[in-house]
Amino acid sequence: MYETMVTLVGNAATAVEHRQTAAGASAVRFRLATSSRRWDRERDCWVDGEASFYTVRAWRALADHVAASVSCGEPLIVHGRMKVWDREHPEEKGRRRVSVEVDALAVGHDMSRGTSAFRRVVRARTDLVPPAGPAAPPGPREPAPPDGTPDEPDWSAPHSAAPAETASDSPARVVP
Numbered sequence: 001m002y003e004t005m006v007t008l009v010g011n012a013a014t015a016v017e018h019r020q021t022a023a024g025a026s027a028v029r030f031r032l033a034t035s036s037r038r039w040d041r042e043r044d045c046w047v048d049g050e051a052s053f054y055t056v057r058a059w060r061a062l063a064d065h066v067a068a069s070v071s072c073g074e075p076l077i078v079h080g081r082m083k084v085w086d087r088e089h090p091e092e093k094g095r096r097r098v099s100v101e102v103d104a105l106a107v108g109h110d111m112s113r114g115t116s117a118f119r120r121v122v123r124a125r126t127d128l129v130p131p132a133g134p135a136a137p138p139g140p141r142e143p144a145p146p147d148g149t150p151d152e153p154d155w156s157a158p159h160s161a162a163p164a165e166t167a168s169d170s171p172a173r174v175v176p
Helices: 060-069
Strands: 004-012 017-020 026-040 045-059 075-088 096-109
Touching: 017 060, 026 060, 045 060, 045 075, 060 096
Parallel strands: 045 096
Antiparallel strands: 004 026, 004 075, 017 026, 026 045, 075 096
């Protein structure tokens, strides 16, 4: 209820890491770099301020779309829930590390710095087709983690990227 919602404008500082959780949900993670700019009267030019880095995470369909659309260095706008973590560094006892993460609700290219082409993903509507036989009772559900987010994928394990899709075998369709 009292979540900190933020909107960040910056550049993708790392490549997008795409994984599947143990439950089969898609998840992505990447770092976003932001910095302020100010006018320096003495030098008569704009200068960049200190850079800040945020870990951005996205889940399910948004994760799949981010993985297919975002590359390192691209200008982005990210909107989501901010979390600040204060942890002890595992290798160095007594040393604390603070990290800021954003669970993204929306990610898009910053159109003030370039152009982008939107492609709508069309999915089959399975809710309109009645079941063939008697409805089966719902099975047991997996318990959700306490904070409501899906199980965390194993980010430490190496991940072999799936082969790139060509336009002919892409499930997405361009809709005018």
